Amino acid sequence: MNENLFSSFITPTMMGLPIVILIIMFPTLLFPIPTRLINNRLVSAQQWLAQLILKQMMMMHSPKGRTWALMLISLIMFIGSTNLLGLLPHSFTPTTQLSMNLGMAIPLWAGAVITGFRYKTKASLAHFLPQGTPVPLIPMLVIIETISLFIQPMALAVRLTANITAGHLLMHLIGSAALALISISPTTALITFIILILLTILEFAVALIQAYVFTLLVSLYLHDNT
């Protein structure tokens, strides 16, 4: 049962070729490049969405932080579209892979922190000691703040992985439970099916929320450091 349950999270290779590359690159096909002054509906809708997200996210940043606008909008669109595509049956969701999420979280977090150290050295070092701490507690608090700083990228990556993986696992389990219950007791199967539908709606929300949370936190780390 273990083998079967986790089999949807194995990186797909077809006869030795890693098609995971194609799967990760697939969401880029869903964002056409605008070529006209007035574009078709799909491109206009995506431009509107991008402007909405950009205005909301970039409002709180200084001009230095706003240079990251392209990176952050690409991040939220990439994670959002990847998560939503993963809700299709039998599809592979790249964001369930810890490798990919670590690869996203660590460079972005490190970029924000290193930018902070380069341009505002004193202020970024000051983050290690909150204001108004009593003097005897200072060494311990510096250690705690350092640990909490270094855990930020790990938390980013593991949060995204765990949320999406758990959602997919739950859907798989409840779906197979509903299927098995049909021959035993159709009413219970109906109840389980309704639970599955509610869970799917939740998963749609989770897909979008996780993208938002990831990007928001990166943006927060950026704000601290610019």
Added chain:
Amino acid sequence: MPQLDTSTWLVTILAMILTLFILIQLKFHKYSYPLSPAPKTFKSTSFPTPWETKWTKIYSPLLLPQQ
């Protein structure tokens, strides 16, 4: 847990870096938000001289002393 099988990590990370940092950014780089083409009202750069800011009745032509 198959996510912890590190043999595939390199391929996944490279594919993600390619996609996220190059492909997707190339798509969003082309989004442009032009300002609306309505003409802007421009403020005049010349300011009225102090004696022109207030209209005073003595400048009315019929009230000037007749010459």
